[in-house]
Amino acid sequence: MINKLVSKIKKLNAPIVVGLDPxxxxxxxxxxKKAFDGYGETLEGAAEAIWQFNKGIIDATYDLIPAVKPQxxxxxxxxxxxxxxxxxxxxxxxxxxxxxxxxxxxxxIGSTSAAYAVGHVGTVKVGNQVLxxxxxxxxxxxxxLGSDGVTPFIDVCKESKKGIFVLxxxxxxxxxxxxxxxxDERPLYELVGEQVAKWGELHMGEDYSYVGAVVGAxxxxxxxxxxxxxxxxxxxxxxxxxxxxKAKDLAPYFNEDGLGAIVxxxxxxxxxxxxxxxxxxxxxxxxDASRAAVEFMIKDITENI
Amino acid sequence: MINKLVSKIKKLNAPIVVGLDPxxxxxxxxxxKKAFDGYGETLEGAAEAIWQFNKGIIDATYDLIPAVKPQxxxxxxxxxxxxxxxxxxxxxxxxxxxxxxxxxxxxxIGSTSAAYAVGHVGTVKVGNQVLxxxxxxxxxxxxxLGSDGVTPFIDVCKESKKGIFVLxxxxxxxxxxxxxxxxDERPLYELVGEQVAKWGELHMGEDYSYVGAVVGAxxxxxxxxxxxxxxxxxxxxxxxxxxxxKAKDLAPYFNEDGLGAIVxxxxxxxxxxxxxxxxxxxxxxxxDASRAAVEFMIKDITENI
Numbered sequence: 212m213i214n215k216l217v218s219k220i221k222k223l224n225a226p227i228v229v230g231l232d233p234x235x236x237x238x239x240x241x242x243x244k245k246a247f248d249g250y251g252e253t254l255e256g257a258a259e260a261i262w263q264f265n266k267g268i269i270d271a272t273y274d275l276i277p278a279v280k281p282q283x284x285x286x287x288x289x290x291x292x293x294x295x296x297x298x299x300x301x302x303x304x305x306x307x308x309x310x311x312x313x314x315x316x317x318x319x320i321g322s323t324s325a326a327y328a329v330g331h332v333g334t335v336k337v338g339n340q341v342l343x344x345x346x347x348x349x350x351x352x353x354x355x356l357g358s359d360g361v362t363p364f365i366d367v368c369k370e371s372k373k374g375i376f377v378l379x380x381x382x383x384x385x386x387x388x389x390x391x392x393x394x395d396e397r398p399l400y401e402l403v404g405e406q407v408a409k410w411g412e413l414h415m416g417e418d419y420s421y422v423g424a425v426v427g428a429x430x431x432x433x434x435x436x437x438x439x440x441x442x443x444x445x446x447x448x449x450x451x452x453x454x455x456x457k458a459k460d461l462a463p464y465f466n467e468d469g470l471g472a473i474v475x476x477x478x479x480x481x482x483x484x485x486x487x488x489x490x491x492x493x494x495x496x497x498x499d500a501s502r503a504a505v506e507f508m509i510k511d512i513t514e515n516i
Numbered sequence: 517m518i519n520k521l522v523s524k525i526k527k528l529n530a531p532i533v534v535g536l537d538p539x540x541x542x543x544x545x546x547x548x549k550k551a552f553d554g555y556g557e558t559l560e561g562a563a564e565a566i567w568q569f570n571k572g573i574i575d576a577t578y579d580l581i582p583a584v585k586p587q588x589x590x591x592x593x594x595x596x597x598x599x600x601x602x603x604x605x606x607x608x609x610x611x612x613x614x615x616x617x618x619x620x621x622x623x624x625i626g627s628t629s630a631a632y633a634v635g636h637v638g639t640v641k642v643g644n645q646v647l648x649x650x651x652x653x654x655x656x657x658x659x660x661l662g663s664d665g666v667t668p669f670i671d672v673c674k675e676s677k678k679g680i681f682v683l684x685x686x687x688x689x690x691x692x693x694x695x696x697x698x699x700d701e702r703p704l705y706e707l708v709g710e711q712v713a714k715w716g717e718l719h720m721g722e723d724y725s726y727v728g729a730v731v732g733a734x735x736x737x738x739x740x741x742x743x744x745x746x747x748x749x750x751x752x753x754x755x756x757x758x759x760x761x762k763a764k765d766l767a768p769y770f771n772e773d774g775l776g777a778i779v780x781x782x783x784x785x786x787x788x789x790x791x792x793x794x795x796x797x798x799x800x801x802x803x804d805a806s807r808a809a810v811e812f813m814i815k816d817i818t819e820n821i
Contacts, residue, residue, distance in 0.1 A: 232628070234627065235642070243643075247642075247643055252642045252643030252644060252645040253642060253645065253647070254640075254642065254647055254649060256642060256643070257640070257642040282624075282628055284622070284624055284628045284629070284631040284632045284635070285628070285631050287631065287632060287635045287636075287649075288631040288632070288634050288635040288640050288649065289635070289640060289642075289649060290603070290635060290647075290649030290650055291596065291599055291600055291603060291649075293635070293649070294596055294599055295596055298595070298596060316622070316623060316624055316658075317589070317621070318621060318658060319587075319589055319621055320686065320687075320688040320691075321688065322539065323537070323587060323589045323590070324589070326589040326590050326592065326593040327589045327592060327593070329593050330589070330592045330593035330594070330595060330598070331592075335559075335562075335593050335594060337540070337552075337557045337558060337559065337561060337562040337594075338548075338552055338557030338561070339557060340557040340558065342558070342559055342595075344559060344592075344593065344594060344595030344596075344598070345595055353621075353623060353658050353660055354660070354694065355658055355659070355660040355683060355686075355694060355695070356683070356686050356688060356690070356691055357688065357690035357691055357692070357693030357694055357695070358690040358693060359688040359689060359690040359691070360688070360690075378660060378661070381625065381660075381661050382625075383625040383626065383661060383662065383664040383665070384664060385661070385662035385663040385664040385665075386625075386661055386662055386664070387662070388662030388663060388711070389659065389660060389662055389704065389707065389708065390660070390662070392699040392704065392707065393699060393700075394697040394698060394699060394704075395698075399694065399697065399699075399704070402694065402697065403694065406693070
């Protein structure tokens with residue numbers, strides 16, 4: 212799956228991923244009205260609204276982008292019904308040949324991490340049947356519990372030829388509280404990065420590993436160091452756009468082959484129609500605004516790296 | 517909800533929680549057969565089997581215990597159907613007046629952490645309706661992303677009078693890989709513990725905070741230090757029993773008032789009938805074996821702390 216991701220990025224010349232993180236207040240009124248008319252102001256109604264919203268964006272952008280990254284929290288907030296919309300979104304994106312990165316930030320130990328792994332990027336055995344629950348291509352994983360938490364994901368991914376992105380340095384302002392603390396005069400995120408490179412050797416693709424890393428666009432100097440520590444690691448870069456990361460800061464996340472990083476934008480794409488720059492599209496054409504924002508983002512990034 | 521938890525622990529003299537982490541191979545054959553006969557060897561069949569298994573254990577133990585801790589990964593591995601069984605388990609345990617700790621180990625940033633929080637321990641607004649998706653009383657939270665990841669949970673919990681347990685020092689063998697690394701000559705978990713104590717001040721109950729901590733039973737010396745760093749923090753202690761933690765090692769996790777810690781056992785209780793000690797109950801009476809294991813655990817812990 213890492214080979215497919217790399218090949219799609221090359222073919223489209225688009226090292227980007229669209230974050231499908233639908234807040235209900237991003238969803239145009241006409242979509243909400245229709246969903247609430249059909250299902251009421253219920254969890255089911257909310258789930259229908261975000262699913263229809265996502266579908267519009269996927270339809271308007273799938274030919275330009277290699278991947279989408281649905282953030283499961285935005286679905287889980289609506290309970291079971293929300294998670295059904297997550298599953299529908301994953302399946303629909305895959306039907307459009309998009310690579311799906313489930314932003315689930317799970318992490319536990321041993322058989323518990325394995326349970327998350329089979330649920331999201333593997334198969335589960337029930338009696339004599341082998342079943343596929345959520346079926347993303349990649350998921351994000353939290354490393355705080357150490358190798359016991361991460362290697363069960365890798366074991367499952369080796370079977371399924373899928374992959375993970377491990378949180379190394381996150382894009383948020385307080386990420387330094389623990390991640391930047393100095394251990395033997397080096398920040399913790401560097402040690403995590405080294406461990407990611409080691410984990411990566413357990414499951415290599417052609418040029419890059421199936422074990423990627425998350426490094427926020429908001430910390431480009433750290434990105435430069437982590438790029439060197441993890442040469443074979445694909446870096447998923449959140450924080451571009453709405454969170455303040457600029458295209459000119461993204462060069463250090465890429466290798467000399469022009470590969471090695473995939474930049475995420477969520478709000479900047481999916482709620483583009485709310486920005487002044489794309490206001491002319493109007494609510495009805497929110498998905499066209501998203502397409503225009505994708506085109507701008509691809510240009511912005513490929514011209515600057 | 518922390519006050520309710522403390523008062524139930526006192527009343528029952530039982531500082532324990534039963535981990536509802538149902539692996540399909542813990543479930544007696546007759547329950548699986550009935551579930552698969554009704555729903556096939558499907559995700560729905562698996563979900564039905566673990567739900568019926570849980571219900572039996574809750575019915576057999578609810579009068580002895582203050583709380584249960586369903587581990588969501590064990591449900592999520594069966595996709596949407598599994599998560600429905602999680603929700604049924606939460607609701608059923610609450611109908612028996614048990615405090616429910618959702619072991620979800622979530623953690624993200626800002627509005628994303630808030631989305632997890634409203635989904636699990638808060639309410640979500642859809643149009644003019646205020647809805648309650650999963651409705652646990654407490655959830656576990658991963659601190660790797662810093663305050664941006666944790667305080668949104670606290671904000672939601674202040675509204676709902678619910679709480680969280682933050683991972684500080686986990687029970688697994690490799691937990692030291694990052695958690696034990698020395699920062700200014702002190703292990704990282706101590707810094708996380710100090711931060712938990714600070715976060716705890718944001719949402720205090722009568723004697724203890726709504727912000728608890730997870731500290732594994734397998735590291736009693738670290739437990740002793742963390743107890744002192746976080747005097748008002750309830751400590752959720754996994755790792756007793758099957759993972760190797762002994763009752764005699766648990767005293768340091770408690771305060772002098774005999775409170776301040778709640779010890780979890782999962783496999784040791786729910787799969788008790790598979791142990792030699794309880795084999796006489798047989799598969800049919802697995803829930804009675806769980807009750808006997810709960811009685812033993814309560815005695816073992818209260819005599820040793």
